Amino acid sequence: MAFHEVRFPDDISRGARGGPERRTQIVELASGDEERNASWASSRRRYDVAYGIRRADDLAAVVAFFEARNGRLYGFRFKDWADFKSCLPSQTPSATNQVIGTGDGTTTAFQLVKAYASGAQTWTRAITKPVAGSVTVAIDGVEQATGWSIDTTTGLVTFDTAPASGAAITVGFEFDVPVRFDTDTLDVTLDIERLGSITSIPLLEIRR
Incomplete structure (x- = not known):
């Protein structure tokens, strides 16, 4: 697995949103009863770190980190401040x-x-x-x-x-959580008030 043993900047990850995700199949029968089946044995975590960007310097740090990981190519460490x-x-x-x-x-x-x-x-x-x-x-x-x-x-x-x-x-x-970027594109918006922002930067947990 292509992985870099480096951690995403802590000061930005502190403001991230996200958590565990599971995949469940639900079939509703004619009687109104349900049959539920877990497609995944384990959960997988998703995050959006765009919410942690507060300054132009934060934006620059994320762009540099993204480029160094070649977008989705290389995984990296991420500190989930809600569970570490x-x-x-x-x-x-x-x-x-x-x-x-x-x-x-x-x-x-x-x-x-x-x-x-x-x-x-x-x-x-x-x-x-x-x-x-x-x-x-x-x-x-x-x-x-x-x-x-x-x-x-x-x-x-x-x-x-x-x-x-x-x-x-x-x-x-x-x-830390092993993750990768879940996009190969960073959509950067420049404005006067925030000096730059990114609408969404999704991360996805890597499972072996």
Whole structure:
């Protein structure tokens, strides 16, 4: 996958709009009942970062970032300010936030994930772009300062020695969303009051 490990400017992404999208097929029967089927097993996020442009310099930064990514060709990192931690937005990530696996005495690599729970239902999201320096790891509730490494390009935690059988492996982290531009054209409007604007700059989450 063509991907640049760079992050879209934070001061512009802070004003973006967007969030998760799902694809559901709904068939209404003659009786008025419905049959619903999920076309996607996982959600996909969409954003529009045009709302974060407030100055002419912001506009210039977006145009430069767009050109450097060759439009839709290269993916990049994006900070979703509404959802970028392993914990609640008001909290600080800790090593016991998310369970990523249970030791079996053999497995050494575990994928970062984040669980979204509501009532009895839980959906688990794979996290592939953790922020460097933000990941902490614990085994059975005891934080591990050494003995492991994190690949910030894939979200894989690898232990030097496989965790013991039955040991709970938990993590805390901040993360970015892998996205790409969902357009090959930037429609720039110049005006006196705003010194330039773009009506829409859509981003689309990249799923592997």
